[in-house]
Amino acid sequence: MLTRWLVLATFPFIALFLFLFLFFSYNISTKTTTLASYGNAMVVPPAHPRPAFSLLIGILTRADYHEHRHFLRLLYGIQSSPIAEFDVKFVFCNLTKVEQRMLIALEIIRFNDIIILNCSENMNSGKTYTYFSSLPHILSRQYDYVMKADDDVYLRVDKLAASLKPLERTDLYYGFVIPCTSQNPFVDYMSGMGFVLSWDLVEWIAESDIPANDTVGPEDKLVGRWLKVGNKGKNRFSDKPAMYDYPGSNGQCSHELIPETVAVHRLKRWDRWLHVLRFFNVTKELKPSKLYHFD
Numbered sequence: 001m002l003t004r005w006l007v008l009a010t011f012p013f014i015a016l017f018l019f020l021f022l023f024f025s026y027n028i029s030t031k032t033t034t035l036a037s038y039g040n041a042m043v044v045p046p047a048h049p050r051p052a053f054s055l056l057i058g059i060l061t062r063a064d065y066h067e068h069r070h071f072l073r074l075l076y077g078i079q080s081s082p083i084a085e086f087d088v089k090f091v092f093c094n095l096t097k098v099e100q101r102m103l104i105a106l107e108i109i110r111f112n113d114i115i116i117l118n119c120s121e122n123m124n125s126g127k128t129y130t131y132f133s134s135l136p137h138i139l140s141r142q143y144d145y146v147m148k149a150d151d152d153v154y155l156r157v158d159k160l161a162a163s164l165k166p167l168e169r170t171d172l173y174y175g176f177v178i179p180c181t182s183q184n185p186f187v188d189y190m191s192g193m194g195f196v197l198s199w200d201l202v203e204w205i206a207e208s209d210i211p212a213n214d215t216v217g218p219e220d221k222l223v224g225r226w227l228k229v230g231n232k233g234k235n236r237f238s239d240k241p242a243m244y245d246y247p248g249s250n251g252q253c254s255h256e257l258i259p260e261t262v263a264v265h266r267l268k269r270w271d272r273w274l275h276v277l278r279f280f281n282v283t284k285e286l287k288p289s290k291l292y293h294f295d
């Protein structure tokens with residue numbers, strides 16, 4: 001009886017202790033964040049601020065492009081953002097070869113970053129529709145935003161996150177507006193190089209008849225039309241000049257590389273990738289070591 005009373009009596013103390021502990025640790029973490037932002041001189045390690053939102057980046061590619069996925073995994077694996085919690089997934093249609101079934105199973109075991117949709121692989125016949133409309137049924141979680149990106153685009157996730165941060169979390173359609181010279185995000189639609197939809201729009205695509213009945217044609221243009229017909233995507237942002245096609249590759253959609261870049265598209269050749277990766281100093285983290293040399 002006495003022990004039981006003792007146990008019951010300690011509850012309020014435990015609760016008080018927990019409250020004080022949480023209260024102070026919260027204050028300390030907010031303070032260190034503020035202090036750390038004044039410069040590198042601070043000895044206190046910066047506390048991780050809570051990400052402002054979550055983002056799924058789906059890169060539409062082909063099952064056979066194992067080496068290209070390996071390369072893109074490197075590029076996204078070394079990126080981080082204090083603003084967004086992001087996942088990168090490679091998205092393709094049904095497997096068609098025995099060796100794909102082995103290699104892709106191995107990739108999934110190792111990286112768990114692949115989505116195989118129920119579709120057959122040919123451009124402009126509804127892969128983007130299948131992608132968005134499947135997500136609410138197949139994902140085990142929700143994201144604030146879902147992106148569709150090409151596999152010949154280089155995304156700088158920290159810059160992308162910074163540009164999304166002040167925008168609306170719902171009814172948002174974000175990207176690089178086509179035509180190239182348009183500065184009006186309502187005229188006409190966002191380029192397939194990489195566009196972002198808020199989660200409510202992904203759910204709408206999964207539920208509405210409007211996209212379901214209009215899946216054949218250039219995929220980026222279709223998305224613009226669905227939203228227009230459905231009177232959706234009232235919040236829009238066209239991120240020019242931070243998104244663009246590789247210099248000289250596509251008329252007015254192209255311009256020179258710039259430091260504030262969010263996305264460079266049409267990286268179909270190694271010389272272009274190398275130019276871009278050098279420009280953005282992607283290997284600056286590399287530490288000197290006796291184990292390797294680059295002469």
Ligand SMILES: *[C@@H]1O[C@H](CO)[C@@H](O)[C@H](O)[C@H]1NC(C)=O
Pocket residue numbers: 118119
């Ligand atoms: C996959 O799509 C085909 C036709 O496109 C359909 O008949 C089949 O039921 C779908 N399977 C699943 C598991 O959704």
Ligand SMILES: *[C@@H]1O[C@H](CO)[C@@H](O)[C@H](O)[C@H]1NC(C)=O
Pocket residue numbers: 094118119120
């Ligand atoms: C894709 O594969 C699934 C499972 O084998 C099959 O049910 C479906 O019909 C295939 N879809 C297409 C479009 O070929």
Ligand SMILES: *[C@@H]1O[C@H](CO)[C@@H](O)[C@H](O)[C@H]1NC(C)=O
Pocket residue numbers: 209210213
């Ligand atoms: C789908 O499109 C066809 C042809 O454009 C049209 O006749 C039909 O009414 C549409 N259905 C829905 C549900 O919008």
Ligand SMILES: *[C@@H]1O[C@H](CO)[C@@H](O)[C@H](O)[C@H]1NC(C)=O
Pocket residue numbers: 258259279280281
């Ligand atoms: C890359 O590094 C060079 C040399 O440190 C610097 O001048 C340049 O601004 C950096 N470029 C970008 C895009 O950060």
